[in-house]
Amino acid sequence: MKVIVLGSGIIGTATAWFLNKAGHEVSVIERQPGAAQETSFANGCQISVSHAEPWANPSAPMKVLKWLGKEDAPLLYRFRPEWLQWKWGMHFLRECTPARTDRNIRQIVAIAEYSRQTLQALRTETGIDYDCLTRGILHFYTDQKEFDDSLPSAKLMRELGCPRESISADAVVQIEPALARIRDKIVGGDFTETDESGDIYKFTTGLAKKAEEAGVNFQFNTTITRLLREGTGDAAKITGVEIIDAEGKHKVLRADAFVVAMGSFSTALLKPLGIDLMVYPGKGYSATYQVTNSAAAPTVSLTDDGYKLVVSRLGDRLRVAGTCELNGYTRELNTTRCEAITRRTRELFPDACDYDNPVYWTGLRPLTPSNVPYIGKTRYRNLFLNTGHGTLGWTMGAGSGRALADIISGRVPELDFAFTGMPRRSNGHSLTVQPV
Numbered sequence: 001m002k003v004i005v006l007g008s009g010i011i012g013t014a015t016a017w018f019l020n021k022a023g024h025e026v027s028v029i030e031r032q033p034g035a036a037q038e039t040s041f042a043n044g045c046q047i048s049v050s051h052a053e054p055w056a057n058p059s060a061p062m063k064v065l066k067w068l069g070k071e072d073a074p075l076l077y078r079f080r081p082e083w084l085q086w087k088w089g090m091h092f093l094r095e096c097t098p099a100r101t102d103r104n105i106r107q108i109v110a111i112a113e114y115s116r117q118t119l120q121a122l123r124t125e126t127g128i129d130y131d132c133l134t135r136g137i138l139h140f141y142t143d144q145k146e147f148d149d150s151l152p153s154a155k156l157m158r159e160l161g162c163p164r165e166s167i168s169a170d171a172v173v174q175i176e177p178a179l180a181r182i183r184d185k186i187v188g189g190d191f192t193e194t195d196e197s198g199d200i201y202k203f204t205t206g207l208a209k210k211a212e213e214a215g216v217n218f219q220f221n222t223t224i225t226r227l228l229r230e231g232t233g234d235a236a237k238i239t240g241v242e243i244i245d246a247e248g249k250h251k252v253l254r255a256d257a258f259v260v261a262m263g264s265f266s267t268a269l270l271k272p273l274g275i276d277l278m279v280y281p282g283k284g285y286s287a288t289y290q291v292t293n294s295a296a297a298p299t300v301s302l303t304d305d306g307y308k309l310v311v312s313r314l315g316d317r318l319r320v321a322g323t324c325e326l327n328g329y330t331r332e333l334n335t336t337r338c339e340a341i342t343r344r345t346r347e348l349f350p351d352a353c354d355y356d357n358p359v360y361w362t363g364l365r366p367l368t369p370s371n372v373p374y375i376g377k378t379r380y381r382n383l384f385l386n387t388g389h390g391t392l393g394w395t396m397g398a399g400s401g402r403a404l405a406d407i408i409s410g411r412v413p414e415l416d417f418a419f420t421g422m423p424r425r426s427n428g429h430s431l432t433v434q435p436v
């Protein structure tokens, strides 16, 4: 079967890889000059199954209200005269009930765990070097209430098979001695030794190269303008994708099947087809510093709960990422947010890095209100979705690609997950979630 994948972030690239493995003829269309140049470029780099709690949880509404208007707030909702943003906000509130939070956590853990195993197998198979560290993820707390509130989540994770252990402040510093300087501020932590970290950009570009060698055709510098359709009801299908190629020429590319993996930009492409995706951009920031004193820099991937920042060691660089601003599709840098990241990192590891030359970056997380992605079918029989991976696209990426390749190939993916537009296979019920 001839399949066109739209977008070459981690999700599109992983999907293309597994489609090729399944024997399909695969092309990937991407507007950038290479793979992983938008959200999959400089993120927090954590493979974090243990922190599957979505932002939409029972404590979120009060926190979001408290943070309104605060320039350096971890999650900032800037109201805009934009229907999608308001609708998204209402759906977000709906996902904050305990029952929905519980359901969403279970979904995210299922795909994240499957994905971590898939990533591990992929790195063994391909040998891609991406500064991977398998030293676990250590989450530390500086607020007693936040730590106490984390205990039930950690327990739920353990019940779901994820070994997230709640630990004392001394144990935190034992696991990551670079945190010794702030020992007196730490009240506790949790550690998941099976979690990992690694450079998403290096991995995705490495996988794209291997996929190309295996026969996948990547068309970079090519902008997708619309999908063409025909038929109604069960006969509805996509006949082609209209693009502007690298020479500026409009063309229509034909295929048997199409996969939308365009991150935050999937929503606008699908709207004219009557598919209302609830994916909205959540702008996040990262800063990358050159490590100048290796012994003073952490090697265990960290989450600083108070500042909602994640820290990953990537060879001789330190990546610090976090914060979220719901403010449309702009990627401009806000100096206050950038400086807040450097201030905090310097406070944590003052002697570790060259803080005078940070490399700042922003990216748009493709957020669904529940943080559960759309992976599966649509009402167009040859149009498939792999988008909306939000805060955990790197964690869920490899598995999402593999699962969708299975679905397109007519196989049932090997995990219990509410795939879009498909009956749920486990427990004997036929439950369709997120129909589009």
Ligand SMILES: Cc1cc2nc3c(=O)[nH]c(=O)nc-3n(C[C@H](O)[C@H](O)[C@H](O)COP(=O)(O)OP(=O)(O)OC[C@H]3O[C@@H](n4cnc5c(N)ncnc54)[C@H](O)[C@@H]3O)c2cc1C
Binding pocket: 006, 007, 008, 009, 010, 011, 012, 029, 030, 031, 032, 035, 036, 037, 038, 039, 040, 041, 042, 043, 044, 045, 046, 047, 048, 222, 223, 224, 225, 261, 262, 263, 264, 265, 282, 283, 284, 285, 286, 310, 321, 322, 362, 363, 364, 365, 366, 387, 388, 389, 390, 391, 392, 393, 394, 395, 396
């Ligand atoms: C600050 C920050 C920190 C994060 N930290 C983590 C983390 O630690 N762990 C984790 O698991 N996740 C993390 N994430 C989330 C993760 O980075 C994303 O979920 C993931 O990168 C999304 O991948 P994607 O392939 O869906 O989107 P993208 O990487 O954005 O890929 C979509 C592609 O589609 C292309 N495209 C879009 N429109 C068009 C068009 N019209 N024509 C042609 N091409 C088009 C884009 O150019 C892009 O390359 C973080 C995100 C941010 C912003």
